[in-house]
Amino acid sequence: xxxxxxxxxxxxxxxxxxxxxxxxxxxxxxxxxxxxxxxxxxxxxxxxxxxxxxxxxxxxxxxxxxxxxxxxxxxxxxxxxxxxxxxxxxxxxxxxxxxxxxxxxxxxxxxxxxx
Amino acid sequence: xxxxxxxxxxxxxxxxxxxxxxxxxxxxxxxxxxxxxxxxxxxxxxxxxxxxxxxxxxxxxxxxxxxxxxxxxxxxxxxxxxxxxxxxxxxxxxxxxxxxxxxxxxxxxxxxxxxxxx
Numbered sequence: 001x002x003x004x005x006x007x008x009x010x011x012x013x014x015x016x017x018x019x020x021x022x023x024x025x026x027x028x029x030x031x032x033x034x035x036x037x038x039x040x041x042x043x044x045x046x047x048x049x050x051x052x053x054x055x056x057x058x059x060x061x062x063x064x065x066x067x068x069x070x071x072x073x074x075x076x077x078x079x080x081x082x083x084x085x086x087x088x089x090x091x092x093x094x095x096x097x098x099x100x101x102x103x104x105x106x107x108x109x110x111x112x113x114x115x
Numbered sequence: 116x117x118x119x120x121x122x123x124x125x126x127x128x129x130x131x132x133x134x135x136x137x138x139x140x141x142x143x144x145x146x147x148x149x150x151x152x153x154x155x156x157x158x159x160x161x162x163x164x165x166x167x168x169x170x171x172x173x174x175x176x177x178x179x180x181x182x183x184x185x186x187x188x189x190x191x192x193x194x195x196x197x198x199x200x201x202x203x204x205x206x207x208x209x210x211x212x213x214x215x216x217x218x219x220x221x222x223x224x225x226x227x228x229x230x231x232x233x
Contacts, residue, residue: 033220043206045159045224091158095220102149103222105158 002027002094006106013082014114020067021077021109023092031097034068034075039108040088048090051075079111087113118142119211121225128199129233136194136228138209144189145211149222150182153206165192189214199232206230 003026013019025034036048051059051068058066063080079086092106118141128134138148146167151159163184164172171184181203183195192211196203206229210222 042226043153043208044226045208045210047221050221089156097220101220102161102164103159105160107158110156 002029002032002096002104004092004094004104004106006092006109008109009107010110010112012112012114013079015082015084017082018078018080019082019111021079021090021092021111023075023077023106025073025075025092025094027073027094027096029096033095033097034066035093035095035103036064036066036075036077037091037093037105038086038088039091040085045091049077082113084113084115087111117213117223119209119223119225121207121209121228123228124226125229125231127231127233130200131198133195133197134199134230136196136207136209136230138192138194138211138225140190140211140213140223143211143213143215146189146214148186148192148209148211150184150192150194151208151210153208153227155206159208162194196230199230201232204230204232 005024032053034051038046038048049059049061049064065078067076089108089110091108094104095101120139122137148165150162153159161174162177165184165186167186173179186192206227208227210224
């Protein structure tokens with residue numbers, strides 16, 4: 001079974017600053033996907049970024065980038081130039097490839113961006 | 116594109132009654148939909164995987180007779196909470212993967228349904 005660990009329950013960052021959210025996972029699978037989802041106060045889940053395990057290059061999406069360390073089973077999210085709209089819960093998630101795959105979520109971290 | 120809707124967005128029901136929640140993919144077809152439950156300030160817990168035209172697959176610990184799932188078409192899955200009790204009060208979220216994106220394992224989430232059982 002896979003597990004996803006987000007050990008920081010809360011973080012706070014000043015607007016325009018950079019913040020890194022940590023995530024580790026445990027799996028015996030070799031092929032899988034990793035995701036970061038954002039859940040703002042509206043509670044709508046929004047995909048922030050995804051990473052395929054077979055790709056060595058770290059995924060980036062505008063102000064969001066990841067540091068994927070496969071050997072260490074680490075998948076952190078860096079948010080640059082933080083904006084007030086980034087205030088949300090962030091969930092790290094794992095999905096093995098293959099049929100009948102399902103998402104396993106971490107506990108989440110509450111990020112607050114201070115004006 | 117890839118919009119998932121849920122109806123209702125908020126429902127209040129009395130203890131002992133049943134309530135149905137709909138999950139629709141508006142602009143794509145999905146052979147597989149997922150149902151999650153989320154308590155306040157907590158993570159999403161997968162309840163079941165809903166496959167069009169076949170029985171749902173429930174996660175361990177989820178009562179299949181209490182949480183009835185029907186996936187009648189490629190755009191609609193329903194979750195019925197039967198004989199609801201206050202402890203069933205929660206936020207229920209569905210997600211779906213477009214058929215053409217099945218290989219990418221990307222799920223699109225609905226806005227969620229808040230269930231309050233009094």
